Amino acid sequence: MDNFVNILSMISLVLGSFFIFSGSLGLLKLPDLFGRIHAAGLIDTLGSGFIVLSLILYSGFSLVSFKLLLIPLFLLFTSPVSGHAIALFAYESGLKPKTKVNKK
Amino acid sequence: MATKQKHSAKFLSFIVYFVVLFLLWYILSGYLKPLLLFFGLISVLFVSWMSYRARAIDSDTFPLKLLLRLPFYWLWLTKEIVKSGLSTTKIIWSNNYSPELIKIKASQKNSTGIANYANAITLTPGTVTIEVEKNDLLVHALSKELSKDLQSGEMDRFITGLDK
Known part of the structure; x- marks a missing residue:
């Protein structure tokens, strides 16, 4: 049983690392700022989420797991704010995304 | 009374x-x-x-009804994040970058609801809220698939439902 939880924790750690890697790759690869914000968002949500999940599984059910749960909870509020602030400022100062505007 | x-x-x-x-x-x-x-x-x-x-506790900053539904909301949000995160990862690994700029309507009544909706959009990878003007949100989406998902209004309805 203990072994099983450890394996789950490892899998989730690898998944988290994979998403952080993908996000960093996207940060370098995508052509404009707006695309890069999405890549950073991937790191903030899935990357950190899976890493915290793996840490919770590894530490076992205790007070520490609640403390760890607070990390994604704070990220839940702060990461969209920073993403939105960057996007809004770029848009307001005249940087247009590389796309056609599709109004609906 | x-x-x-x-x-x-x-x-x-x-x-x-x-x-x-x-x-x-x-x-x-x-x-x-x-x-x-x-x-x-x-x-x-x-x-x-x-x-x-400091009058920091009132129904707008600290909505009680919302608090009870928050755990369900977080579970649902996690599902959405995983779903759109996977498609964002796919876009990053394949060279398939065709972003869209769309305008969508928010049907929430109060400012907390709209902020919540805009936050949820930005939090799910692949979509970022750029501008909020009353009930209109300007959203940058990483692909057609993601913008269609948003335009279907499922997220909008869910978050409006939170506040009833």
Whole structure:
């Protein structure tokens, strides 16, 4: 049983690392700022989420797991704010995304 | 009657706020000694009193109904994040970059609801809210698939449903 939880924790750690890697790759690869914000968002949500999940599984059910749960909870509020602030400022100062505007 | 009801609602918010703060204090400290619990109680009471004095606790900043539905909302949000995160990862690994700029309507009534909706859009990878003008959100989406998902309005309905 203990072994099983450890394996789950490892899998989730690898998944988290994979998403952080993908996000960093996207940060370098995508052509404009707006695309890069999405890549950073991937790191903030899935990357950190899976890493915290793996840490919770590894530490076992205790007070520490609640403390760890607070990390994604704070990220839940702060990461969209920073993403939105960057996007809004770029848009307001005249940087247009590389796309056609599709109004609906 | 109405003022009395308002008063008791305020009192209830205060109690819930106090309990949430105390839980946070306990989670962060982990002490169970009576003396330290007492000190924690005093500091939490002081902070809640200050928030009350600063009129920081009212139905807009601290919606009670929302609080009960929050766990379900977070579970649902996690599902959405995983779903759109996978498609964002796919786009990053394949060279398939065709973003869209779309305007969508938010059907939430109050500012908390709209902020919540815009936040949820930005939080799910692949879509970012750029601008909010009353009920119109300008959203940058990483692909057609993601923007279609948003335009279907499922997310909008869910978040409006939270506030009923």
